[in-house]
Amino acid sequence: MAEILNANPTIRNASDLPSRRRQGHTQPSSKTPKGLFSGTVPPSAYLSDPFSPSSLSDSELSDDDNAEIEPIDEQEIYDLISPISDPEHPLTLGSLSVVNLPDIFLTPTFPERGSSSPLTTLTVLITPTITHCSLATVIGLGVRVRLEQALPPRFRVDVRIKEGTHSTADQVNRQLGDKERVAAALENGTLMGVLRKMLEGCESRAV
Amino acid sequence: MPSASSLPQISHLATLEPSSPSRAWLTAPHPTLPLLATCSSDKTVRIYSLTTFTLLSTITGGHKRSIRTCAWKPNLKGESVLATGSFDASVGIWRHYDNDMNPKPKDVLSGLDFDARDKAIADGGMGENGNADEDEDEEWRFAIVLDGHESEVKSVAWSAGGNLLATCSRDKSVWVWEEVGEDDYETVAVMQEHEGDVKCVAWHPGEELLASASYDDDVRLWREDVDDWGCCGVLRGHGSTVWCVGWEGEVPRVFGDVEVGREDMRGKWVERREGSGSRLMSCSDDLSIRVWRRRPKERVQQSRLSIIRSGSSEENWVEEVQLPKVHSRPIYAVAWSKSGRVVSTGGDGIVAVYEERWRKAGGDAESKDTKALEDGVDRSKVNGDSKTDGAEGMEGVTTGAGSTSENNGQQEKQAETEEVPEATEWVVIAQLEGAHGVFEVNHVAWAPRRDKNGGSNLEHEELIITTGDDGTVKVWSLDV
Numbered sequence: 049m050a051e052i053l054n055a056n057p058t059i060r061n062a063s064d065l066p067s068r069r070r071q072g073h074t075q076p077s078s079k080t081p082k083g084l085f086s087g088t089v090p091p092s093a094y095l096s097d098p099f100s101p102s103s104l105s106d107s108e109l110s111d112d113d114n115a116e117i118e119p120i121d122e123q124e125i126y127d128l129i130s131p132i133s134d135p136e137h138p139l140t141l142g143s144l145s146v147v148n149l150p151d152i153f154l155t156p157t158f159p160e161r162g163s164s165s166p167l168t169t170l171t172v173l174i175t176p177t178i179t180h181c182s183l184a185t186v187i188g189l190g191v192r193v194r195l196e197q198a199l200p201p202r203f204r205v206d207v208r209i210k211e212g213t214h215s216t217a218d219q220v221n222r223q224l225g226d227k228e229r230v231a232a233a234l235e236n237g238t239l240m241g242v243l244r245k246m247l248e249g250c251e252s253r254a255v
Numbered sequence: 256m257p258s259a260s261s262l263p264q265i266s267h268l269a270t271l272e273p274s275s276p277s278r279a280w281l282t283a284p285h286p287t288l289p290l291l292a293t294c295s296s297d298k299t300v301r302i303y304s305l306t307t308f309t310l311l312s313t314i315t316g317g318h319k320r321s322i323r324t325c326a327w328k329p330n331l332k333g334e335s336v337l338a339t340g341s342f343d344a345s346v347g348i349w350r351h352y353d354n355d356m357n358p359k360p361k362d363v364l365s366g367l368d369f370d371a372r373d374k375a376i377a378d379g380g381m382g383e384n385g386n387a388d389e390d391e392d393e394e395w396r397f398a399i400v401l402d403g404h405e406s407e408v409k410s411v412a413w414s415a416g417g418n419l420l421a422t423c424s425r426d427k428s429v430w431v432w433e434e435v436g437e438d439d440y441e442t443v444a445v446m447q448e449h450e451g452d453v454k455c456v457a458w459h460p461g462e463e464l465l466a467s468a469s470y471d472d473d474v475r476l477w478r479e480d481v482d483d484w485g486c487c488g489v490l491r492g493h494g495s496t497v498w499c500v501g502w503e504g505e506v507p508r509v510f511g512d513v514e515v516g517r518e519d520m521r522g523k524w525v526e527r528r529e530g531s532g533s534r535l536m537s538c539s540d541d542l543s544i545r546v547w548r549r550r551p552k553e554r555v556q557q558s559r560l561s562i563i564r565s566g567s568s569e570e571n572w573v574e575e576v577q578l579p580k581v582h583s584r585p586i587y588a589v590a591w592s593k594s595g596r597v598v599s600t601g602g603d604g605i606v607a608v609y610e611e612r613w614r615k616a617g618g619d620a621e622s623k624d625t626k627a628l629e630d631g632v633d634r635s636k637v638n639g640d641s642k643t644d645g646a647e648g649m650e651g652v653t654t655g656a657g658s659t660s661e662n663n664g665q666q667e668k669q670a671e672t673e674e675v676p677e678a679t680e681w682v683v684i685a686q687l688e689g690a691h692g693v694f695e696v697n698h699v700a701w702a703p704r705r706d707k708n709g710g711s712n713l714e715h716e717e718l719i720i721t722t723g724d725d726g727t728v729k730v731w732s733l734d735v
Binding site: 157158165166167200201202204222225226227228229231232235 | 278296320321323342406407409425452454470495496540583584585587602603604688689692693694695724725
């Protein structure tokens with residue numbers, strides 16, 4: 049990435065970002081996320097989830113007070129993805145307003161079944177910093193990977209470009225929605241290097 | 256709707272043990288033996304027994320990335336040959352003498368001999384250097400690697416005769432390989448007409464006709480025409496990635512009874528089906544499953560062949576019908592059983608079974624259908640209103656309507672003579688949610704039941720085999 053595509057992005061102050069987290073939770077772990085793609089498939093370290101009896105409170109989770117009894121809501125999703133770094137700036141997707149709390153939607157996958165189905169569809173609309181940003185796919189992939197690794201498997205994660213914010217949104221959406229392509233991308237060493245760097249700032253507990 | 260009072264149930268029969276620790280992509284039932292091959296993202300293929308539901312051996316060491324797909328070569332005796340396709344862009348051919356694979360009664364029937372099983376796992380692959388310590392390293396022999404694709408291989412399929420192997424990839428190409436000698440394969444075709452990843456290839460059960468499904472939303476048909484392989488049809492209609500295509504068996508089956516007074520309709524349906532041959536089914540990210548039918552060529556058109564030579568192999572396929580909508584997430588797999596039933600699955604974790612039935616002239620559909628019948632064969636005008644009948648979930652019964660394969664209008668005339676009243680309808684006969692818990696289901700296949708009567712082939716009892724993101728393979732019986 050020799051050439052910076054958006055050299056002068058708008059940046060929000062950390063204190064302006066939506067949060068309900070207290071001190072001590074926001075500081076990123078110094079641990080390097082390990083085994084990034086070993087976690088892409090049914091692993092062990094999901095966020096605690098009341099619907100999933102298998103997500104036991106292992107050591108990583110037990111540090112995290114209350115996470116086990118709080119349902120997963122939009123704010124929590126935001127907290128998972130806002131610390132992701134932009135691939136070309138030393139800034140987070142939250143501070144660049146690439147991800148925004150009002151653009152995160154949690155809905156039942158089978159609305160007609162009410163609470164009888166644990167499946168939840170999570171839709172995250174991302175807003176690239178510029179409309180022709182060629183890194184939109186990588187950013188979207190980072191968001192999807194982060195969520196799939198951190199959330200229990202009952203979540204169906206849809207990451208899309210917010211309407212009207214990107215010139216090739218349809219193409220990017222198609223790629224981000226293609227499970228097979230995403231799975232293959234995670235076995236691509238070069239791409240994984242980029243993603244790993246982007247996710248460095250995220251808490252390692254669920255990665 | 257099923258008329259019987261007791262609805263068919265999809266019942267869990269077994270979960271194959273031990274399962275893959277990570278995402279399993281696909282499970283291929285052996286054409287004759289009670290074996291299943293499961294491809295996993297852990298770069299291995301697990302061979303399970305369909306008699307004991309336990310692991311027999313594991314193929315390891317060949318591929319450097321996820322194994323996405325595999326297929327058993329048909330028409331072999333005494334030896335099994337498996338083709339594997341991987342995200343590492345290569346295709347592997349593996350061989351195994353069948354007598355090695357018969358589960359030893361002592362080890363497997365008890366299902367408790369973990370030592371033996373672990374040993375089987377350890378010995379199953381030959382490693383990259385063929386370094387297994389004991390004689391069992393002969394179990395699965397790596398025969399040859401087929402290189403050529405530029406990126407992930409998504410699907411592999413053997414022709415019904417077994418002499419041709421089709422492979423497809425994210426590189427948008429479909430390759431056909433021919434076995435010209437023992438472990439010697441020649442590339443006979445590289446076809447690049449698709450404009451996106453090719454997700455799936457499947458051979459016609461009787462002809463050397465290949466179907467491919469793509470990210471470009473199209474299904475294409477390919478065959479050899481005077482020594483050259485080429486595209487002979489484009490099936491357009493899906494609104495997003497087509498994940499999978501599956502062929503109908505050569506002998507069609509429509510369930511239920513034909514109502515008195517409608518035998519005529521059945522006759523016409525059967526006649527038309529004979530002219531078309533096996534139909535093709537496709538499932539997509541657009542949440543639909545479509546049935547495609549070939550329109551037989553008209554002799555009159557032969558005169559045109561002198562003008563456009565390539566037109567000689569062109570086939571005219573039409574979308575016949577869409578199955579009732581069940582899925583709410585991408586549909587990853589659809590399979591047509593020997594008995595004529597269809598099963599589908601996908602990202603919503605639902606497994607649904609469908610049957611094609613003789614349509615009953617019930618309710619408000621009656622008048623129209625009866626009228627259509629009276630009109631006889633030449634009823635070209637019925638196209639429009641035929642869709643308005645009351646068949647549940649059957650919108651788009653598109654004989655003659657909807658998309659057609661790249662036809663240039665020359666077959667328009669045929670519609671009149673080919674028109675058949677809506678003799679059949681597709682119904683969902685069974686549905687299962689959460690087949691793999693909260694996980695997505697990547698693949699579904701049919702296999703004959705082999706765990707009873709000493710493993711003999713109970714053709715009439717078909718099992719459903721599902722493969723999921725949780726790494727497990729589950730076996731289900733359909734209790735009709």
